[in-house]
Each structure stands twice: as structure tokens, then as C-alpha cells.
Amino acid sequence: MKNITFIGSASGWGAQIRETEKGPKAFKESGVLSSLDFPWTWKETLYPLKTSQEVTLSPGLETLPYMEDMCVRMSQSVEETLQQQEFPVVIGGDHGIAMGTWSGVTHHLKAKGEFGLIWIDAHMDAHTLETTPSQAYHGMPLAVLLGFGEDSLVNLLREGPALNPAHICLIGIRSFEEGEAALLKHLGVRVYFMKDVQANGFKAIFEEALDHVKQGTKGFGVSIDLDGFDPTEAPGVGTPEPEGLKAAEVIPALSLLQHDPFFKALEIVEYNTDRDKDNKTIFLMRDLLSAIFSRKEK
Template sequence: MLLNTRSSGSEMPPPIQIVAYACGIGGQFAGSRDGPAAFRNHIEQFADLRKRVGWHSWIEDGRAFSELGSQQVLESIITLSRQLAQASFDIITEGGFPVLIGGDHSAAAGYWSGICAALAPEGDVGLIWIDAHMDSHTPQTSPNGYVHGMPLAALLGYGHQGLTTLLSERPKLKPAHVCLIGTRDYEPEEKTLLQSLGVRIFFMDEIHYRGLPAVFEDALRLVRQASGGYGVTIDLDGLNPEDAPGVSTPAANGLAKAELLTAMQGVYNDPRLVGMEISEFNPANDIDNRTLALMHALLAGLQGKRDGRT
């Protein structure tokens, strides 16, 4: 279901436009479908932040993977992905800045496809993928059929045609402009695909050895080579479970919240930043609103730099 939440009035909308993906059918645990509503209820308590962001589209599916089966899930997510792609495309072409709040990470295929299509006249788009997982399976390599494990492969042109051809027949991302940060939980098939394409992967071992600031500097240098700008996707399970417990698939030994927020300070005011995604929030697993606080900090940092459409 797609609900457009934009006002029909003549007042200029806020530059930051949120696309909500209230869906959890891409994985085993459906709780992430409640993430956008919990986050919206949270920011409603903060007038300054509430006034500076708009809710552009609400894309939802309230079912669970177990109710559907893998083939029906894939078909449903392709439909949702078309809606996501159109929403982010529209925001870019209308001069706004799209932010995705998920929901499971299957949303990334549609959301970034729309951004890449809208910016195609400017050139290629780069992407920093912060995640414990690689999300680079295809239906042929996936051990379980979970589509939240497939979006990066789809953006690179590998997977079901319904996901690889959203708004454009060509792959949305070039491997040379993509990097992963915080990777530590993956299957061999995913690693084989990404390494064969030459995608840069910053595993956690490298981050522990070199430090996140140095890794982030390298990542930014890489994605800034894309002439159309770059985006950042943050799967919350990329962080330490102690800092972000509100996820469905936690993985130990992740990024520290404080270090990530510091690293993002060098991103917010970059005019080449074209989009940001925060996915896999499962409010049922949050503890003391730690994950909500992290999401709040990420959005607040972004809106502080985007006021006035800078």
C-alpha cells in the first residue's frame, strides 16, 4: 500500500522528505514493519525536528514472510520497490532530499534505484553501505529466500529482473563507486560476487586495526568519484548491539555509535550527498530507546545541515 502524505497547500515543503517503508516481509522477523511508525511517534515529541522534515510517502505491507512464502514475497517486494523508486525519484526531481526510514533492508533496491534514475543526467551515484551483512544474494544463491539479503546485488545488476530494472534497464550502481563498512556476517556466495566485481569491503577487522575515521575517509574518497553524488545507507545492525539493540538480526563486534556519529559529521554538509537510508529498526527489540536515540541523532545532524536547501 502506498500512501502519499504530502500536503496539498502552497507552503514550501521541508527540504528533507521521509519515505517510510513499513514492511518486514523481506526477512524472517516482521517487527521491522513497525519501525517507521515508532520513529514518527518519537519525533513528534520534538517540535524543532518535526517542523524541518516532511513525510512524503508511506509504503507498507503488514504481513509476515511466514504468511506468504518466498516467491510471493519476492513478487510483493518488487511491487513495493516500484513505489519506493518512484517516491525517491519524485523527491529528487522536486528539489528535495530523500531519507528512507525502514523497515527491512529490501527497501534499498527501490529507494536507491529512484535516486540513481533521477540523477542519471548528472552521472553515476556512489554509495556507502554500512551494514553487518553484505545483502548481495540473488534468488539463486540465497539460502532462505529473504529479499532483505538481496538489495545490493540488485543495485549492481544481479538478481531478479523485477529488482534490477526498476526505472531503468541498466545497473544502478557501478562497483567502483560502492563500498561496504562494518561487514562481519555473510555467506561465501556474497563475498565471491562482490570481490569479483571489485567492490571495496571494509571488514570489521580492518576498522579495528585502522580506526573508523581512516576507513571513512577512504570510503568518502571512493564514493566522491561518482559525478552524480553519493548516498549513505545505514542498516542499524551494522552497529554494536549494545548501541543499537532495536534490530532483528544483531551481530556482535560492530561499529560504535559515538564513532559513527562523529564520522557522519563530515557527510552532512557535503553538497554531493544525495540521500540517506536508515533501515532494519525493530522497536520490539529496542532497550531504553537506545536505537531511537541513534536514529534521532542521525536525522537531527542531517536536518541541521540541510536547512535552507544547502
């Protein structure tokens, strides 16, 4: 396994509320990193041009220059990490940063359209400005990565969509609007709703998803929105949705990622410090990382 390189995304501009901008720092300073049993470095934490302390913006177009700037810098940082033969783990920050993370990964691998992504989330994040009720960009990253959204975001590092809908899987979905559901359906993106997880168990679904994202691709990544988990286990998120994934089911399945040479990058996002209770969400983040990267035999 390669050295794990953390990159923080201290932004809340993609959300309706801004507390996720404090997420990476709180995670880094919580002390849990010292308990990880694998080698890691914290490369950097990216901050927006201006924070919510410095300027007040409404969700949507007002935040676009800030989103663009963060995503360009994240894509470059991720790419540089891969160039150095290290494994990037993005800690967010709102989920809008995914537009940067996966643009960088696919650009580096020269895998535009040939890269798989497992998107663990309560939401579909597949809105466009035309369909979104909230205007917040963290509801749009998947659509942008598939080529639907502002040109400046879609063509972040290179012309054309970063991802091909045939190689994407969503897991844990239980809250969505018609417009985004219609887009994903039209594109033929595979969606495992929460009811599918409840019926078949997370492990079976995750195994199927892994199979799917590895077919015909040069690698795959995993994007974990902490709101995919049940709010009793991950209270520290901006948009909690009841009846979510259970850590006890997810964690053993994630260990399937250990030593997988096609697994190229990870993202864990939407950590909201103000809503966390007794660091529960931070401990969950630690447990997810341990499950995926631990060197200990299980």
C-alpha cells in the same frame, strides 16, 4: 541544505521476521522528530499490498510481488522528492527497500552507473536466490542494484543495473556467506570489514570511502542498516551481530556529510520495534540524523 523529506517503508517482507513493518510508525510517533534542529517533513509511509497481519508468506519468491510493488512505489516517491528539490531520507523497514530507493535516485539523476553508495551494515546483502541460505530479499539488495537477481527488480525503472561496482563501499561487515563474498570480490567492490574499522578507526575509513564514492560519480548516497552498529547500542534490529560499530565513533564522522552538495539521499533501515530496549535504537536514529543534518555549529 535542502528540506529533509522522510519517507517510511513499513515492510518486513524482505526479512525472515516481519516486525520492521512497524518501524517507521514507531519512529515517527516516538517524539524524537520534534527535537531535530533542522527543517523536515514526513511525506508519506508506504505500506505493502498486504501486511503480515493479513497474509502469511514464506521468505523468497512468495514475497517477490510485494517486494517489487514496494520498491517501485519507493523509487517513484524518492524521485518525486528529488524533483521537488528536497532531500529524501528513507526510514525502514527491511533493507530490501534499498532496491527502490537507489533505483529512484539514480534514475532521477540520470546517473545509472555513475552514482556512489556507502553501505553501512553488518552484512553484505549481496546474495542472489541461488546463494542465499535464508531466501530473504533483505540479504540481496546490493546484488540486485549491481545487476544480479530477478529481472523485475534489477530493471525496476529502466533496463540494466542501477549501480556500478567501482563506486560502492561497504563498511562494518562481519557476517557473510561465501556466495555473496565471492560476488563482491569478483566485481571488485570495496569492502571495509569490521576488523578494518577496529584497526584504523571509523573516521579514517569513512573519509576514504567518501573519496571513493565521489570519484567519477554524479553524487553519492548513504545506506545505513542499523545492524551495522553494536547490538548494545542498536538492540532494535532483526539480525543483530556482536562486535559492531560504536556510535561515539560513527557520529562525529557522519558530520562530514553536512553541506556536501554531492550527498543526494539517505536511508536508515531495519528498525525492529519489538527488539528495541528503552528506545535506544530510536535515540540512535535521532543522533545519526542530527549528526548529518544539524544546522548547529559543532
